[in-house]
Amino acid sequence: MKGIILSAGKGTRVTEVNEKLPKLLIPLAGKPMIVWNIELCKKYGIEDIAINTHYMADKIKNYLGDGSQFGVKIKYSYEPNLLGTSGALSNFKDFFNESFVVIYGDIISQLNINKIKGFHKKHKSLATLVVHKTNHPEDSDIVQMNENNMITKVIHKPGNTDFGDLGNAAFYIIEPKIFDYLPEGESDFIKDVFPKMISTRESLYGYKTDEFIKDAGTPLRIMEVDEYLKNIK
Secondary structure (H helix, E strand, C coil): CEEEEECCCCCHHHCCCCCCCCHHHCEECCEEHHHHHHHHHHHCCCCEEEEEECCCHHHHHHHHCCCHHHCCEEEEEECCCCCHHHHHHHHHCCCCCCCEEEEECCEEECCCHHHHHHHHHHCCCCEEEEEEECCCHHHCCEEEECCCCEEEEEECCCCCCCCCCEEEEEEEEECHHHHHHCCCCCCCHHHHHHHHHHHCCCCEEEEECCCCEEECCCHHHHHHHHHHHHHHC
16 A cells, blocks of 8 residues: 655644744654654555655655655655645556555544555445544534445535534545546545545545544644644653
8 A cells, every 4th residue: 555645735824833844844742743644654564655745845855855764665746836635646646556545744643544444445445534523623624424434425614513523534545546536637635526426426435533633734733732742652
């Protein structure tokens, strides 16, 4: 299995934390945010990792290099114009010739990827989304599922709590067939790709977990994740 860590975002919400670094190089418990995800991949045997870049791309590439210091191989793609969460895959179409994980770079977790992979295979899913209860549903992407864990609806940051509190954890396992659902140019999983899959009754499933998984996309959440990681060392 291969992986991609989405790393192109500007991180405008966290510039006050460190305006000289791209968000994914901000340290958490003494280690850059992106390194936590690289090490998670490595732990579960995912050693071929794609990374898309845009903002401060050179700093990310210079820090990570070819990945050998972490025991992985990194393949980069620079986006002059942001392609979005799913659009980013388009530059790696030949790379993803088997099942792969998609990790949003500012998501820190202690997920057991083997269990997610087992669920994914059992359900013969084209895409499996990790989902969890969120304490901020109003600014989270919300997921609704049926009794068989098949996803029936995705709602992009609803601005209220009317659609429940089951949040998209921004961690997926996906099959290469996903490229059939990608439009040309910029696109987003939640706004474009997953709704299209739902409309065609494609196999899109949710893996519900209470394992630690946290969005480190704001200054407050960076502080919370930093504190948590320091306490588990």
